[in-house]
Amino acid sequence: MPLPKKVKKNISLTEPEILFSRRKELLEKIQKDGTYLPKSILHSDLDGGFLDFVKEDLKLVVEGKKVPTVDILITTQNWAQFTQTWTFQNEDKNIEPPFITVVRIPEVKYGTNPSTLYTIPNRRQYFYAQVPTWDGTRAGMDIYKIPQPVPVDITYQVKIVCNRMRELNDFNKIIIEKFSSKQAYTNIKGHYIPIVMGNINDESVMDLEKRKYYIQSYEFTLLGFLIDENEFTVSPAITRALTVLEFDSGKIKRNPKSFEINETTNLDVLFLNGITLISQFFDYKTNLNVGTTKNIESYDIFINNEYYGSDISEIQINTNDILKIIITKQDNTKESKMELISKLI
Amino acid sequence: MSNNKVPITRLGKFFGDQDFNLDISIGEEWLYGDMNFNLVLYRVDRKKTKTDNVYGETVKDGIKFLPPVEFKGFVQILAPENKNLGTNSKLNQVEPGNLKVAVYQKQLDELDVDINFGDYIGYYESETRVRYYTVTNDGRVISDNKHNYAGIRPYYRSIIASAVVDNEFRGL
Numbered sequence: 001m002p003l004p005k006k007v008k009k010n011i012s013l014t015e016p017e018i019l020f021s022r023r024k025e026l027l028e029k030i031q032k033d034g035t036y037l038p039k040s041i042l043h044s045d046l047d048g049g050f051l052d053f054v055k056e057d058l059k060l061v062v063e064g065k066k067v068p069t070v071d072i073l074i075t076t077q078n079w080a081q082f083t084q085t086w087t088f089q090n091e092d093k094n095i096e097p098p099f100i101t102v103v104r105i106p107e108v109k110y111g112t113n114p115s116t117l118y119t120i121p122n123r124r125q126y127f128y129a130q131v132p133t134w135d136g137t138r139a140g141m142d143i144y145k146i147p148q149p150v151p152v153d154i155t156y157q158v159k160i161v162c163n164r165m166r167e168l169n170d171f172n173k174i175i176i177e178k179f180s181s182k183q184a185y186t187n188i189k190g191h192y193i194p195i196v197m198g199n200i201n202d203e204s205v206m207d208l209e210k211r212k213y214y215i216q217s218y219e220f221t222l223l224g225f226l227i228d229e230n231e232f233t234v235s236p237a238i239t240r241a242l243t244v245l246e247f248d249s250g251k252i253k254r255n256p257k258s259f260e261i262n263e264t265t266n267l268d269v270l271f272l273n274g275i276t277l278i279s280q281f282f283d284y285k286t287n288l289n290v291g292t293t294k295n296i297e298s299y300d301i302f303i304n305n306e307y308y309g310s311d312i313s314e315i316q317i318n319t320n321d322i323l324k325i326i327i328t329k330q331d332n333t334k335e336s337k338m339e340l341i342s343k344l345i
Numbered sequence: 346m347s348n349n350k351v352p353i354t355r356l357g358k359f360f361g362d363q364d365f366n367l368d369i370s371i372g373e374e375w376l377y378g379d380m381n382f383n384l385v386l387y388r389v390d391r392k393k394t395k396t397d398n399v400y401g402e403t404v405k406d407g408i409k410f411l412p413p414v415e416f417k418g419f420v421q422i423l424a425p426e427n428k429n430l431g432t433n434s435k436l437n438q439v440e441p442g443n444l445k446v447a448v449y450q451k452q453l454d455e456l457d458v459d460i461n462f463g464d465y466i467g468y469y470e471s472e473t474r475v476r477y478y479t480v481t482n483d484g485r486v487i488s489d490n491k492h493n494y495a496g497i498r499p500y501y502r503s504i505i506a507s508a509v510v511d512n513e514f515r516g517l
Contacts, residue, residue: 063405074435091474094438095430096510103435159434163513165400203431209443209481211507215431 030190036129037144039189040229043154047073047104049188050156050222053195054102057178057186058158060171062098067160067167070101097213098162100171104154111151113194113223123147125233133236140239146232149225158218159203168214172200175218186222194223264343266291271327271336279324284344288315288323291339297328299338315340353498365497373449382420384446385413386458387465387477387517410517413467414458418448418504420468441508444468444478449501450487460484465514466506477514478506 003009017025030038051071060067068088088096095101125145133140160171178184179197186193198219206212267288269278290313293299301308301315302324308315317323329336353362376382388411395407423442430436444466453459460466466478487499494500 070436074437090511092439092441094440094510095436096512101434101436103433157433159431161430161434164402166397166402203433205431209505209507211440211479211509215434217433 026190026192032190036131037146037229037232038128038191038227041149041189041191041225041227043108043152043226045188046152046154046193046222046224049186049193050104050154050195050220051102053184053186054100054158057184058100058171058174060098060100060160060167060174062164062167062170067098067100067162067171070095070099073102073104095161098160098164098167100158100160103157103159105157109153111153111223111225113151113153113225120148123231128232130237138239141237143235143237144232145235146227149227151223151225154222154224155198156220156222158220159215161213161215163213165214168216171216188224191225193225196221196223264341267340267342269325269338269340271296271329271338273333273335275335276329277324277326279322281320281322282317283319285319286317286345287343288317289313289341289343290315291341293336293338295330295334295336296338297330299325299327301325356496360495360497362497365494365500368494369449369451369500373451376419376449377417380417380419382417383415383469384418384420385415385467386460387411387413387467387514388458388461389463389465410465413517414456416448416452416456416458418446418452421445421447422468441476443481444504444506444508446504446506447501448504450499453502460502460504465509466504467516475516477509477516479509479514480504480506482506 016022051069051073055069055071088099090096125147127143128146129144131142131144133142158175160168162168162171175197183194183196186195198221200219201217203215203217204213205215269280271278298311300310301312303315303317303321305322305324315323325338327336327338390409390411393409395404395409396402397404422444425442426440428438428440430438446466448460460480460483462480462483464480464483466480467475468478469475482503482505484502484504487493487502490496492499492501492503
C-alpha cells in the first residue's frame with residue numbers, strides 16, 4: 001500500500017537556504033572549482049546539458065530494464081553515428097528499439113528567456129567581482145567585468161522509438177508529470193536553465209509490409225543564454241593613491257564686508273495710572289533722545305537728583321547716572337507713555 | 346467456405362487434373378531438388394501467448410511458439426533501404442529488405458501448417474548467420490490469376506515478411 005503523499009520519505013538534515021542566502025549559494029555553485037568568474041556557456045554546453053537532462057530526468061524503465069538513450073546529437077557526419085559503441089545496436093549496426101534519441105533543430109534563435117530579454121546595447125562590460133591581489137610588495141585588487149549574457153532559444157525534439165504502446169505510455173507519463181508546470185529546469189555549469197515543453201507529434205511507421213514501430217516526438221525549447229569567457233575582462237584596480245594639493249600664492253584683495261549696525265535702541269517708558277515719576281539707573285554711557293509722547297503735557301528731567309531741564313529733546317547719560325523723569329499728564333485718569341531713543345556712546 | 350467438394354471441370358478438353366499435377370510436380374522437383382531454399386517457420390501459439398487486456402500486446406516473455414517447421418519455398422530478398430529512422434530523426438539506418446517467399450500450398454497442406462500474420466520465418470543467409478523475418482502479408486488470398494495455374498485452381502502462396510530486430514525475436 002503506497003504511503004500518503006504528505007508523508008515525507010526523505011528528510012533533509014540541513015535546512016534549505018532561502019532568499020539572500022540561497023542566491024549566495026547559487027553564486028558559489030557557479031564559481032565552484034574555478035576562478036571568480038562564471039564558467040563559459042556556449043551552444044555545445046547547452047546541448048550537453050539538455051542531453052544529460054533527458055538521460056537523468058526523463059529516464060524510462062520498462063519491465064525493470066532501462067530504455068537506452070542515444071548519448072550524442074546526431075549531426076550531418078555520416079560516420080559519427082557508427083563510431084559509437086552502443087550496446088543496443090544489432091549486427092546490421094542498426095539501433096534496436098526501444099530507445100530514446102534527441103534531435104537538435106539546427107537554427108538557434110534569439111532568446112525569449114525573461115530574465116535576459118532586455119539588453120543594454122554595445123555589449124557593455126559590467127562589474128562582476130573585485131578580487132584581491134598581492135604582487136609580493138603591495139596589495140591590490142583586480143576588477144572582473146563581464147558583458148550581459150545573450151539569450152538563446154534552442155529547440156530539441158526528444159523521440160522515443162519503440163514497439164509497444166505501454167512504452168509510449170510510460171514515457172508520456174514521465175514527461176507530462178515533469179512538465180506539469182509547463183517548464184522544468186536543468187542545471188548547466190551551475191546555472192539553472194528553464195526548458196519549456198512544446199508540441200507532441202506522432203511519427204510512427206505503420207506501413208503494412210514493413211517493420212512497424214512507434215515514434216513519438218516531444219518538442220522542447222531550452223531558454224538558455226550564452227556566456228563567452230573570451231569576452232571577460234580583468235583589469236587592475238587602484239593599488240596606491242597619491243594626493244596632491246596645490247595653492248595659489250598670489251594675494252586676493254577683497255572689499256571689506258559692510259554690515260548695517262543698528263546703533264540705537266528704543267526704550268518705552270510707561271507711566272501707569274496715578275504714576276508721574278520714574279527713575280532709572282544706567283551702567284553705560286548713552287545719549288537719550290525723546291521720541292513720541294502720549295498723554296504727557298510736560299516733563300522735567302533730573303540726573304542724580306539734579307535738575308537737568310524741562311521738555312528737552314536730548315539727554316546725555318554717563319555711567320552710573322540715575323535718570324529721573326517727572327511728568328505732568330494731560331489726563332490724570334489714563335496712563336502715559338514716553339519713547340526714549342538710546343544711542344550708545 | 347463450403348465443405349462440399351465440387352469437381353473442377355473447366356478447361357477439361359485442353360488441360361486437366363493430370364496435367365496440372367504433372368506441372369506442379371515438375372515445379373516441386375525444380376524447387377525442392379534444384380533450388381532447395383530451406384526456411385524455418387516459427388508459428389506463434391495464439392492460445393498460450395500472454396497478452397495484455399487493453400492493447401493485446403505481448404507481455405514480457407509472454408510470447409509462445411508452436412514447434413518450428415522446416416519448409417521450402419522460392420526465396421527473394423529485396424534490396425535494403427538506406428534511410429532515416431522515421432522522419433527527421435537523423436538516425437541513419439540500412440533497413441534489410443523484405444523477404445518474399447513463394448510456397449506451394451500443397452506443401453503446407455502436407456505439413457499441416459498454416460502461415461499467419463506475425464509468425465516468424467528464419468532464413469540462413471550463410472552458414473553462420475540466420476536472419477529472422479515476421480510475416481507482414483500471409484498471402485492467404487490467392488484467388489487472383491497469378492496464383493492460379495492455367496485457371497484451374499490456386500497452387501501457391503506469396504508470403505511477404507519484414508526483418509525483425511534481435512530484441513523482438515532471435516529464434517528458439
